[in-house]
Amino acid sequence: SFIFCCCLTVVLLNSRLLISAVIHCEIIFFFCSDTGVISVQSATYGRTSSQICSFGRPQSQISNTWCSINVPVIYKRCDGLRTCGLNTQGLSTPDPCFGTYKYYTTNYICIPAETSVTCHGGYGYLKCKNGKIQINAANYGRTDKITCSHGRPSEQLQNTNCYSPNALSFVSKSCNGLENCEVYATHMIFTDPCFGTYKYLAISYFCLPHGIREVCQNPQNCIIRLLFFHGTVIHIHSANYGRTDSSTCSTGRPPAQLAKTDCYSLNSHTTVASRCEGKRSCSILASNSVFSDPCFGTFKYLYISYSCVSKCKCYCT
Numbered sequence: 001s002f003i004f005c006c007c008l009t010v011v012l013l014n015s016r017l018l019i020s021a022v023i024h025c026e027i028i029f030f031f032c033s034d035t036g037v038i039s040v041q042s043a044t045y046g047r048t049s050s051q052i053c054s055f056g057r058p059q060s061q062i063s064n065t066w067c068s069i070n071v072p073v074i075y076k077r078c079d080g081l082r083t084c085g086l087n088t089q090g091l092s093t094p095d096p097c098f099g100t101y102k103y104y105t106t107n108y109i110c111i112p113a114e115t116s117v118t119c120h121g122g123y124g125y126l127k128c129k130n131g132k133i134q135i136n137a138a139n140y141g142r143t144d145k146i147t148c149s150h151g152r153p154s155e156q157l158q159n160t161n162c163y164s165p166n167a168l169s170f171v172s173k174s175c176n177g178l179e180n181c182e183v184y185a186t187h188m189i190f191t192d193p194c195f196g197t198y199k200y201l202a203i204s205y206f207c208l209p210h211g212i213r214e215v216c217q218n219p220q221n222c223i224i225r226l227l228f229f230h231g232t233v234i235h236i237h238s239a240n241y242g243r244t245d246s247s248t249c250s251t252g253r254p255p256a257q258l259a260k261t262d263c264y265s266l267n268s269h270t271t272v273a274s275r276c277e278g279k280r281s282c283s284i285l286a287s288n289s290v291f292s293d294p295c296f297g298t299f300k301y302l303y304i305s306y307s308c309v310s311k312c313k314c315y316c317t
Contacts, residue, residue, distance in 0.1 A: 028074075028085070028086045028088060028104060028106065029083070029084070029085045029086075030078055030083065030084045030085075030106070030108055031082065031083045031084075032082050032083070032110035033082075033110065036082070036110030036111055036112055036113070037079075037080050037081060037082055037110065037111060037113045037115065037136065037137070037204045038078045038079060038080065038081050038082070038083075038084055038108050038110065039079060039080075039108060039109050039110075039111045039136075039269070040074055040075045040078055040079055040106060040107070040108045041107040041108055041109060041270050042070075042105075042106070042107045042270075043070065043071040043072070043074035043075060043104070043105070043106045043107075044068045044069065044070055044071060044104070044105050044106075045068070045069055045071050045091075045093045045096065045102060045103075045104050045105075046067035046068035046069055046096045046097060046100070046102050046103075047062065047064060047065055047067045047068070047097070047100050047101065047102050047103065048065050048066075048067070048068050048105070049065055050062045050063065050065055052103060053101065053103045054101075057101050060099070061099065061100055061101040062100070062101055063100075064097050064099075064100045067096050067097035067100050067102065068096065069093070069094065069096040071091060071093055071104065071106075072266065073091055074086065074091075074104075074106055075266050076163065077143065077161075077163075078108070079136070079137045080113070080115075080136050080137020080138070080139075080202070080203075080204035081137075081143065081202070081204075082115065084143075085144075088104060111136075112206075113136050113204045113205060113206055114126070114128075114204065114205050114206070114207065115202070115203065115204045115205075116201075116202070116203045116204075116205070117147060117148070117200060117201070117202050117203075118183070118185040118200060118201045119148035119185065119198075119200045120148070120185055120186065120187075120198060120199050120200060120201075121185065121186060122184075122185050123182055123183065123184055123185070124182070124183045124184075124185060124201050124203060125180070125181075125182055126175055126178075126180065126181040126182075126183070126203065126205055127179070127180050127181075128179050128180075128207035128208075129207070130207065131179075131207040131208045132176075132177050132178065132179060132207070132208050133175045133176060133177065133178050133179070133180075133181055133205050133206075133207065133208075134176055134177075134205060134206045134207075134208045134237065134238050134305060135168065135171050135172045135175055135176055135203065135204075135205050136204045136205055136206055136238070137168065137202075137203070137204045138167045138168045138170075138171040138172070138201070138202070138203045138204075139163050139164060139167050139168070139201070139202050140164035140167045140185060140187075140189075140190035140191075140193070140199055140200075140201045141162035141163045141164050141167075141193045141194060141197075141199050141200075142157070142159060142160055142162040142194065142197050142198070142199055142200065143160050143161075143162070143163075143202070144160055145157045145158070145160060147200055147202070148198065148199075148200040149198075152198050155196070156196065156197055156198040157197070157198065158197075159194045159196075159197040162193050162194035162197050162199065163193055164190040164191045164192070164193045164199075165191055165193070166190060166191050166262065167190050167201070168262065168264070169244070169261060169262030170189065170190065171183055171203055172244055173244070173245070173261070175205070176244075183201065183203070185199075185200060185201035187199070206237055206238065208237050208238070208305050208307075232308035233278050233279060233280055233308070234276050234277065234278065234279055234280070234281070234282065234306055234307075234308065235277065235278075235306060235307050235308070236269065236272050236273045236276055236277050236304065236305075236306050237305040237306055237307065238269060238303075238304075238305045239268040239269045239271075239272040239273070239302070239303065239304045239305070240264055240265065240268045240269075240302075240303050241265040241268045241271075241286060241290075241291035241294070241300055241301075241302045241303075242263035242264050242265050242268070242294045242295060242298070242300050242301075243258070243260060243261055243263040243295065243298050243299070243300055243301065244261055244262070244263070244264075244303075245261055246258045246259065246261055248301055248303075249299065249301040250299075253299045256297070257297065257298055257299040258298070258299065259298075260295050260297075260298045263294050263295035263298050263300065264294055265291045265292050265293075265294040265300075266292065266294070267291060267292055268291060268302075271284070271290060271291055272284060272304055276306070284302075284304075286300075286301065286302035
């Protein structure tokens with residue numbers, strides 16, 4: 001059975017629900033409502049407080065509060081899903097501080113997004129009535145035992161740690177910027193991550209309004225400046241520091257620096273939103289010093305999609 005939490009705090013931040021789950025249990029469970037999907041903002045393992053999860057523990061096990069490592073697998077497994085359950089014993093997290101009693105801390109928000117789930121062999125249809133498709137997350141595989149399980153033998157449903165490595169890159173290339181998109185859910189297109197498991201294609205995406213998009217053409221020393229229209233503030237739809245195609249910012253660059261097109265910095269949206277969301281103007285440097293370097297040796301660029309919305313939409317919800 002799922003253990004929902006051992007310690008849980010809920011904070012309302014910029015009209016969005018920011019949930020911080022601090023857990024030392026076998027199962028971590030996150031969920032969003034029917035109108036939202038999970039976007040993990042940070043995920044760490046260790047100890048940064050002597051008070052959290054300290055009951056009954058000797059002082060020697062809770063005194064080290066400088067113990068923390070990132071757990072990127074939580075981003076991978078949960079981003080774009082409405083619900084996500086993780087067995088901490090399967091996370092294969094190294095021990096950052098031997099002898100200290102540790103816990104997982106995950107901060108995530110529920111963001112409004114469209115979702116599409118297509119069983120193996122079917123076609124997924126993405127559609128935006130107003131705006132263009134922007135893929136948030138995609139996976140061809142299996143992350144639970146319920147989805148696309150009807151009529152399937154039990155042995156085809158047991159592997160719930162099944163992720164195709166090329167799903168996000170392929171779907172993004174196929175659908176981003178279009179109003180309609182069709183994707184075939186098959187191992188002939190996606191890498192088969194778990195032979196013998198019955199798979200499905202799960203996609204979450206935004207319908208971006210026909211607003212303003214900025215691409216930094218020289219990430220080495222480029223500062224992107226976002227400006228608002230009168231009476232409005234900035235709303236960030238998506239952001240990525242990395243590379244998702246081989247043509248953008250490619251002039252004069254050797255092919256080796258342009259070949260990797262599934263390069264996503266996990267902290268892109270969080271970093272840009274923290275500096276720009278709800279403001280009248282902002283500036284941000286496209287640099288490894290601001291964003292993590294997601295693909296060493298690849299020439300990267302910063303892409304931001306944003307629009308200008310009325311102040312009331314940001315602050316009067």
